[in-house]
Amino acid sequence: MKNGSSWEAGSASKVVDELRSLADARAVGARLPSTRDLQHQLGVGPVTVQRALARLVTEGVLVTRPGAGTFVAARRTARVGDTDWQQVALGASPVSASGIDVLLANVNSTGFQLGTGYLDAGLRADSRLAAAAARAVRRPDAWGTPPMAGVPELRSWFGREIGADPDQVLITSAAQSALSAVFRALLPAGSPVLCAVPTYPGALAVARSAGLVPVPVPTDADGIRPELLERALAATSARLLFLQPTFANPDGGVLAHARRREVLGICERAGAFILEDDYARWLGHGQVPPPPLWRDDDQGRVITVCSLTKILAPSLRIGAIVARGPVMSRLAAMRQVDDFLVPAPLQHTAVEMVTGPGWSAQQRAVSAALRARMGTLTAALAAELPECSFENPRGGISLWLRLPRGTDDLAVASWAARLGVVVMSGRYYVVGEQDASYLRLCVAGIREADIPAAVALLAEAVRAGAGTGTDLPPHRAMTG
């Protein structure tokens, strides 16, 4: 314990601080309580109070008017200071938005929405979510600390969907934080990470911002090309492959059945993990989607990430990491360090949604809408933009549109925006260079009835953008 004198000293400076706070909390010119009131309030003697007041007067924090009392002195108004020093201290930024800044800015753009990956309000499960949440937030355990790995019912549910045991499931705040945790937990800064391209900018953003170096592995109509994967692993000794085997973003492709075991075998021989981003598990177009790659693996080779935000709503930020083997404890540790826990109210809302009747209804509604929208989009593109080409998406929300030679994707995207159509430039989905320019078109956020008009305007933009590119293949370095 402190000895008496140091306690007195501490107490005195404490009184000074408290009086100063009292002054800070009051308007300039406000009157302070009487000395007697202050003694009572602070539980100290008159001498201590007087000494403290005197010190604050000398500091210019207070002014005394004889007979009237003690008042808050006028404050020196803070100058707007010079912050240029920050640029020296900060240096080059380790953060790489990789296009998600554009993606997120697009979300709230007006006009025909072919740019966002989030469902339009009409297709979201808002009212069902509101009802589920209204119950969830009143649970006795709603606001405390849920189990660190997640609410058991939710872990079991994700496990059943993916084909895993509950203890192989870690609940996360949607997919973005899950991808971030996996990349940073598995690879030290400077490591290469293989990405089947074209790919999702959000994954490139977390990888680059963690100091990792994405290495492209091209895909064809059957998904990632095994011979090039083998070569990339040999060339880089990478320990992680990022893959979207089911309805890949942006081209809606599926890893062909014949290639699944081949890809697993190649990664096994290289001693590499596969991060399966199963973001579109519930975004099929009516048909049952292929099972997760997870099902073909019994070695802990595949780490699967999934999320409910795409099928339900952007603000239901609930997802999962599914993994087995020693890697699981490392992923759990990283999630704790990142976030501590995922809010219990959102977890219980998710449980209510996916275990209630609303879940299959939502899946049916979204599947039907996506199928209809994609059908209308492909037909309109075939009619309005014969000079462009694409593969029919097998499912999911997006289509990968190849632009005519010599067309710049940024130019077309900005023309389209001016005409009232929001689309994403293809360059954000690419690592390094490609042989052509592309646009990524998304049907999640647009009503079917609006698609023909949107495509007609997009056709205008493509023609306006013709010749904006060079005859040389476009350069696509997106490292910043």
Next chain:
Amino acid sequence: MKNGSSWEAGSASKVVDELRSLADARAVGARLPSTRDLQHQLGVGPVTVQRALARLVTEGVLVTRPGAGTFVAARRTARVGDTDWQQVALGASPVSASGIDVLLANVNSTGFQLGTGYLDAGLRADSRLAAAAARAVRRPDAWGTPPMAGVPELRSWFGREIGADPDQVLITSAAQSALSAVFRALLPAGSPVLCAVPTYPGALAVARSAGLVPVPVPTDADGIRPELLERALAATSARLLFLQPTFANPDGGVLAHARRREVLGICERAGAFILEDDYARWLGHGQVPPPPLWRDDDQGRVITVCSLTKILAPSLRIGAIVARGPVMSRLAAMRQVDDFLVPAPLQHTAVEMVTGPGWSAQQRAVSAALRARMGTLTAALAAELPECSFENPRGGISLWLRLPRGTDDLAVASWAARLGVVVMSGRYYVVGEQDASYLRLCVAGIREADIPAAVALLAEAVRAGAGTGTDLPPHRAMTG
């Protein structure tokens, strides 16, 4: 567009995949729909269906019983595979829990709770939160995408509390993700970061897990020691100081007024940022807390982080980063990459809480409870453990108890746990070595009436742990 033949091929393999998924989704022995039904369902001709069925029979996925139909074949049950390869691929872990694993495990420990920083259920704002949330989740904009930087009303409120403009506020998922974003946005892996010690393990965890190297700067009764800060900056060229100027965790100390400008001046001369963790802004013991260090700075020197989880509830994961100057856009970019957005329902719940009458009531209730609990704790410690010493906390939730020479903190903590008292070993709050062993005692989660009994048991544990340490100063390397 694809040409006809490749489309046919695609369609055929698509049918195979869909039939396989159909089989995967059914129990072993289940009968598949008739060929005609499948044609109708998949929208393809009889030949395509027959070819697909035949292929899956040869693959062993299906079996045909003449006259009866096609059935799901028995699956090869997945062996539990060998995951040892992972340890080679993973290597040493970059993740450092730094004691937050212990901290979070303590939360749900039974017994007298002197270990958790979260309020006990009786003191939490659960019922008020439930009412606020029930309204928030039914807002038309509850489940969509809120503004990326946060809901405007919430940014304004945090701004008013700290003394910043709304556009200097970034809403985050509580303090942990905020600290993580600041550390990783400002410093590349391998950089030193100065920490006033003893300090909060959660900050050490995010710093170490980002590859940063915490460097200790000792504190005394008036907070961080300026002459040692100056020396540490000179020795390391660090560009960031982590500090809790108000009611520091674990010792409840306050940075003395006289030192505030001195610390700012030292960091200005060194061109370094200050990360002010203002976690205890609303955890005073009745008196008005000193203003945030942010108020004394007009150069963008200070980046302030605060959170509502401590004063309201652990699952209301809402916090803020307050910053000005060029650093703000980098922090905003990192937050987007990490999380995309903070769930709108939680943000609106927070707005309802802090702008409603429940807010001041909650502050009064928590302040009064913490003051009473801390008073009881210090009295009980003085009576039961005269061989230990401590400074009276100026506010906040925790007390830093110095153990008798030659006592091991882990031994005492585990003895205490066996006796039914949860406390944190001091070593998690330290960087490198210190001159003695400590315990961190927290009053957030224990009823005042239970404190005397808890301290009596703790005294037993301290005596049981006497002599468990060596006569040498304890070694405290917590790098893992």
